[in-house]
Amino acid sequence: MAITRRHLLQGGAVAAMAPALGLNTNVSAIGTAHAQSAPDGLKWRHGVSTFGDIKYPADFKRYDYVNPDAPKGGVVRMFELGTFDNFNLVVDGLKGSLADGVRLISETLTTRSLDEPSTAYGLLAEAAAYPDDFSYVIYRLRAAARWHDGKPVTSDDVIYSFEVMKKNSPMYSTYYQHIVKAEQVGDREIKFTFDGPGNRELPSIAGELPVLPKHWWEGNDPQGRKRDVTATTLEIPLGSGPYRVKEFVASRSVVLERVPDYWGKDVPVSVGKNNFEQIRYEFFRDDTVGREAFKGDQLDWFTERSGKQWSTAYDFPAVSDKRVIKEKFVNSSSGGMQGYAFNLRRPLFADVRLRRAFNFAYDWETSDRLLSNGEYHRDNSYFDGIAEFMATGLPEGAELKILESLRDKVPAELFTTPYKNPVGGNDDAARNNLREATRLLKEAGFETRDRKLVDAAGQPVSVEFLSQAQGDERSILFYKPYLERLGITVNIRTVDSVQYQNRLRSFDFDIVTTVWGQSLSPGNEQRDFFGSESADRPGSRNIPGIKNPAVDALIERIIFAKDRADLVASCKALDRVLLWNAYVVPQFAGGFQRAARWDRFSRPEPLPKYGVSGFPTLWWWDTAKAAKTGGRS
Template identity: 80%
Template sequence: MAITRRQLLKSSALAAMTPALGATASLPAFTTAAQAQSASEPAWRHALSLFGDVKYPAGFKRFDYVNPEAPKGGVVRMFELGTFDNFNLVIDGLKGSLANGVQMTIETLTARSLDEPSTAYGQLAEAAAYPDDFSYVVYRLRGEAHWHDGKPVTPADVVFSFDALKKNSPMYSAYYQHIVKCEQVGDRDVKFSFDAVGNRELPTIVGEFPVLPKHWWEGTDAQGKQRDIAATTLEIPLGSGPYRIKEFIAGRSVVLERVPDYWGKDLPVSVGQNNLEQIRFEFFRDDTVGREAFKADQLDWFTERSGKQWSTAYDFPAVTEKRVIKEKFPNASSGRMQGYAFNLRRPLFADVRVRRAFNYAYDWEESDRQLSNGEYHRDGSYFDGIPEFMATGVPEGKELQILETLRDKVPAELFTTPYKNPVGGSAEASRANLREAGRLLKEAGFEVRDRKLVDLKGAPVSVEFLCQDQGDERGVLFYKPYLERLGMTVNVRTVDSVQYQNRLRSFDFDITTAGWGQSISPGNEQRDFFGSESADRPGSRNLPGIKNPAVDALINRIIYAKDRDELVASCKALDRVLLWSCYVVPQFAAGFQRAARWDRFSHPEPLPKYGISGFPNLWWWDAAKAAKTGGRS
């Protein structure tokens, strides 16, 4: 039932490997200057922070949380759910199914530190500068940066990549919509101009997009065919990062190999990382087969999505003998909402009372007990896991002032009643909730005839849940009988990952599981999540199709917040409006990542606060441990 990395803004594993979208805030940005400039020009900075001072000064050697003496070598085999048909990340979200691993072959202008919130240091770029009004930012590239073919990374590559992403990627076009121009302004300098002043996070989030080789994409493949940045491809792409794709089997596996002469191996943001010689991503159609492959020592690392399987499926000798380690890694870097999302483009879901009835029909407590052994808590916020932003009680203070300006556009209940999900868990509670669901449906104009729920025209109510795997399906099959007791016809359709992504892009579903990963610094990504302008844009993350002027106004407040207090109040207000609008039936949250591994790897102690497991980027092959596990050396 858990959402995949493609549905979240960032996944736990990927966040530890690469800079993540959305991990920024509408707060004062850059920090100490790397060198002084004239009074009329902004200072060059070695780091960008949205919380004030940075931890690491100019000229620092490495992050504190890495092991600079970590040995290089070893192979890790990792589980991936689904399949793939594309290596072109520019069109991820629009066409094809992107293979995991591609992200580790390319780089961004900056890289995140994992032991301080929302702070970035130079990767491809060595410095950046912007004025006090946040009207533009200039990034200066490192002179030594080069592609795997030896050619230098140039401002032309940056401009080409930015333009290609804005034109072809639904995610990046929304995220960077306020950046109106990208241009070369010096031998190694690139300037990004903004459409207005005061958008405090724009200078920082510019550093997050992947930089691609212009000369490669504008060239021809081995057959002499012109490459197309707007098309899917399984040609191994050229990168500049610490890994490159060595080989693959279409739809089944991708093998990355460490680049021995990687240009950036001695950068402060690279030392002690990228230690494994090979990273193999093995793709499986469902978790069950992947889990059995792990138990048979065909995989080294398995991220467990099912609470019940975590409790019951690991009773085998290697666990007892401590050759396999089970561990939960806390997630302090993000929050999320996951739920059954309604497609508001369908007339059935236009009435909030209908959507609320679906929530009353969902006995989450019993679902958690039966399917997950009580491993979870229920989502009660779009920022679940980040208490600072979670709407609680009734609005007060700055949040109330903000909501008062929107009183005629938001549900009246939110001013007087704390939002709470219905509570089940017993036969009596379930019956009471179903009665309330029936009352809401009747109030919305539906009635039961011959045990079938029908609308005002007498047409029966039928809904289809779109699922991408057996885990999703299992959760829906639990939910289904409750809805059928209300008289609905409920269909469950499970499709492969490519078809699933295609249907999401075209909004071809009634209800599906959706999720939104939130950072500790929300900002421009909220437009793509919930903004009206993204509701009808194919490939956007606004799967429900939310078009709500109050939501739009609150997103604008988040983006242009003048200080942390205003940001917090605006996020709470947005959370409250989204909850009371009932765009999803909330599911569950955990606040940690479950992972089982064959004990062949070691990691620095302690792991960084904002890195979750940090696997595989911070870990290394431990030959002594590996010798004790058997299987392979």
Template identity: 75%
Template sequence: MAITRRHLLQGGAVAAMAPALGLNKNVSAIGTAHAQSAPDGLKWRHGVSTFGDIKYPAGFKRFDYVNPDAPKGGVARLFELGTYDSFNIVVAGVKGSFPAGVSRIYESLMDSASDEPDSYYGTVAELVTYPDDFSYVIYRLRPIARWHDGKPITPEDVIFSFDVFKKNSPRASFYYQHIVKAEKVGDHDVKFTFDSPGNRELPLITGQLNVLPKHWWEGTDAQGRKRDVTATTLEPPLGSGPYRIKDFVAGRTLVLERVKEHWGKDLPSSIGQHNFDELRYEFFRDDVVGRQAFRADQFDWYAERSAKEWSVAYDFPAVHDKRVIKEKFPVLSSGRMQGWAFNLRRPLFKDVRLRRAFNAVFDFEEMNRVLSTGEYHRDSSYFDGIPDFMATGLPEGLELQMLEPLRDKVPAEVFTTPYKDPVNGSPENVRNNLREATRWLKEAGFEVRDRKLVDPAGQSVTVEILSPDEGNERIALFYRPSLERLGVTVNIRRVDDVQFQNRTRDFDFDMTTVVWPQSLSPGNEQREWFGSQAADKPGSRNMGGIKNPAVDALIERIIFAKDRKEQIAACKAMDRVLLWNFYCVTQFNYGFQRYARWDRFSRPDPLPKYGISAFPDVWWYDAEKAAKIGKRS
């Protein structure tokens, strides 16, 4: 379930209509559907999870981790890396680049709780029901749910949203590929039918659907032109969420304003959240300029990605006198693999021995010491950060049972050798790994001529590493001499955000840094990360082009796992197979997120376990703190 849960929205005139619509009533008085029986003898549920029980019972008032009395008001100014040229989330990744902040203008059918690993509670949908075989799901919409223009959110809106995402968004079409039909089955009810039973995650990922306003997208703009949901646009779209677009400068700034009479402000999942009157997103081309702007108090909150910069770039008066706070938050909600992905569509990278050689010569230990103050560890798993799913030792028990039928489709080492990252960091280790890499290349038919590596056909081996930003470029520059020792000619190409998206969408690269995120409940998204069907779909997340029948089979075991034990075994097995195929040069991970902030804000204590910093969702503007540190620049 690693695909983003929520996305986008915009505004209208709901505030003036609120009394007539009854939006000032307490939401708990509206749950009429609780008294009605669900179809087919099923029961309505207010929340769902893939396995096990949910924490919050029917009728709960709020999440435990929020401050229900948090004051509303103030402005939070946020940093965004890159740029944008569209507000249309439907074609994101295909046409244009949209700002992440737009996700706050839309509501989804359900939303997650940040103190549970895998639970969802109704937002636009009030209730949900599905049979024991998970062959379909029915969502009942809240009668009070409204667009910012005051019109109700209808089943027709939900069906329209599902259809346009599935038809026009490559990622959504793949993610929702097993949802075959959406239909209206009641005044407030929408039924989604699946192509087969047994996939217990499909009801949940259906609930992640961002609902779009059908009447707005099928209407005309201020100039009388018919809107096109398949095209990019900078017309602020109509939304239904707690924020709407107030102002923007294309590619540079986005300002969201809180919808003060938002229809869902009293929902249990909203109490104590969305506390800022304005969220301002400032866009910067790179982190270097961004840090300088933060230091000059041009924005309030900055996520520092560089361990080195965290150590050396914050030596200025505002840090010394505590007007700027540095804080690290543990990452407990997810795991990941980060590495230079090989584009397996290129013939050069077909042989696993070449990929293994490239992995062996990356001197992570020296890079970590020189560039990152030793804070990182090298990724040793595609689930790094989630110990339950990380392959360790040799396969045994249920995991071994899953792998046995695939023995002829996986590297022999899967059964004989625990995977370990190569260790460099000393001249002796570097020489040993270079010798091993040279041996693997020779076995694969490569040889060195005139100090240049050539492939079995006698062609010089030249590789371009595509980089989207200064941080990635710095690591690639460190890696290049290691490849050059093998005789590889290495070009490093840094491009801007839009070019990077276009080139990776079209798989126009040799190697590039990819992050494969993993949730605490892996499922259908694994098909897009690693599945053969996604390998050749433009815009898919299978960036490397992995086509492996063993991986495909293990993905299905993850998705159709009947319990947590089976899910864990399948994840370990897939992890092991991915590692021994060397689909990337593994990079590094760190179990914390670093943030620096101007001390104008307060937060609940403790923060939700799986919310990392949870900023700005559950934080609020603290006028007393702000007064102490002075006016913003």
């Protein structure tokens, strides 16, 4: 599993699970849901996990971490960065900018629990079955599942959704490339056939498919026009989930309302969740404006991205008198890499020595101290935050054996030198790092003329940092003079989120901030992150355009890992190869979420380990608290 929620810097895939130690190494442990046999003599299962034992039995009534008696009601107002012009999930990442929150109107076959590291239970589907060789999976739909128009969710809907997602979605076309067919094999049963055995993750990720209403998408809109599932739309779509879109103002706000007769309210995975009567998403082009709106009680919840602002911008009366609460939530649910990514499709960035020089020019320690009050640590891994996958020291054991098989395709240094980012923090360190950057550039054929860096053909070196938020400019502006000391001309271009996405899709950038979120069970999504086949596909998450045979080979090892130990060794090897190829200048990681809120809500205690804050899904409106803050009813 690795479809993860987009990082806030990019406007936000769903929070990924994080590692848990001490579990058994059965990568596909599942629970038995029903005594009767499924097709082909298989047993129906009520839960699916990519590894380890599952927690909840077949007859469980709810998750342990929810409040089944949570009151329903109240309105919560959420901050969202950027704009939107699309409600169609299918073309997310390919066309337009999808409105945050719209995913709550759709549902998947299964949904993951937040107190287990990597386990999913039935939502639209009530059971799953698959053979020991993982060559296919069969899901059985719940008879009660309904669209908001009252029509049943059918096998045709599932098959239709699979086909349009795989054909048109940049993410799902890669994620589901090994699922070759979806077909109906029973009244409410759908069989997903894989292109071969041994891919242990496929039964689980098939359950992550968002299911769309075929009859709605193949029908006409209110003006009588045929709907187009391959186009962006601002027509309010039909869903099956606990919320539906009530109203919106394009690019500015989306209001979701709770569906009172939601079909799944008593399904065990839904009990105690989705308690607010309305969820309002308010869109702002800049964090600063959004923060001031929060302080003026125009928003209820504000996730703070800036460490410095967290320390300095919340000195106002509502914080002093505890009507506003600041809280950090530990993120045990994901890891990954955030960095300035080079567009390798441009010849300038072809030489790894130039890319390493950019890293030596980045005084991250001083940046963190001045811009973030020392809130962070620097990313040192593509799996930062998931310790067992992080490449440390020198390769040894199983990891070394894997890398030895690729020795002629990987940087020689990784066998002899532990990877470390340059360390700055003071003027002497910064000067030494710039000297090393200059040495690397000279070695790569660049030289300085009239204080300008030029390439072997005498062309000046100029780069543009592309950004989608004014707040991100501060970090780039700090970085800029260090690069200029190397003779590099630096431009900064900030555009709105729609333009930003369009430029990413067309690969029209030099350097952008990129985030890859990782789960504790990496798998098929690595192809979309780093695989050669996704490098030139518009909308893929291979933002740098990585085409590396060693990376491709390691991705295949991860996907077809025979056991947990093999998966861990393969991830470490991939991490090490990615780091030594300097595809990004690593930025920062925190391991927590900062959030300020008006004290109008209550939550379960304790929160589930893998749910971060769990807001707003697990929280509820607290009338007594709201009265003390002057809140709405």
